[in-house]
Amino acid sequence: MFKKNGKNRDPVPMLTAIAIIMCFMSIFAPFIVMIIFQDVFYYQKQQNSWIFQAPMSSYSLCGAAILYVGIVFGLLAYYRSNWEGKKLITTAATAIASIPALIMIYITINHYYYMTEEGSYHNHLFAMKETLYQWEEIEQAVAVSNYNENNSEVTLSELQLTTTSGEVLSYRYNRELIRNQRPIRNALEQNNVELQQRLEGKEGGT
Template structure:
């Protein structure tokens, strides 16, 4: 009787794990957009910011982390009867731990602009970096030719030390172009563009 209950419990756990795995596969396509955006708005957003944005790389990385866990669960379910034992469970647990950096770096990948300058935390960076307006040497406005229509594509901020921060031209950015132009005039920043030779898409 005890063995029967133990077997049933094991089967129930397997069924639940299969369900969790399927849910992970499906939810990995939309949950990252909810979790990453919600977390960053609670932790990093400030009223002093002109706008706050999350790079698409953050969502993709979080999605990859969820998908990776689902794959590990799938492998565990396939080989658990053949390799059943503590060692196999320990290896599976270690494989799951590998996904932690993906979630951490995706949650800390963001950028925003304010009166001080451009603030950017890249995907593989631990700390946020501040690029002050007075250190911006040139602003490169990148245009794109998409199906015959030329429009803004990116803004590249080139610093005095030669490094470049590239930000996409989206709706949030467009709403704050006036503020950026004010800073360009205030600090005498050089502006260049490729309007006559746009990027072909």
């Protein structure tokens, strides 16, 4: 009987499989990764806030980071199938090449915003700390709706808050925001800000 020598196993099929899986995961995994990690690290903030969201750009960047890891493993598989090299060197090179993706995923997890009775807190991309926009700083509020010409439906798209400095803060309408419209509207009214309506996508709309 001959014993199988584990050292001689070809790693290329496994590396190729990992590369393919990571590329496919880049489409839907960001939503899972972002939700899980933000629930773990920012649970207390979510409990004490009216809404807690991550910008869609964060999901896109997280997906790009996962896709990047898949490409790294794909290149490693290609290298191992065409050139003989030291395993330790190629493994170390893969680990180093994956560091930017891990950093980007960490940054996207820390990119979020949430609302409380004090105002709107934003942790901007690459920011070291949160920025608070107090309700007193909001001078205009617009609920933007989109008109779909195919089925003649109107759907709420985003809430836009404009600060006294001219900065526009956008929040996409989801179930959480729709459910908590009342306290947000009350906070605006207390500061004499009327929630305006704007329809986009229809001829004659703005």
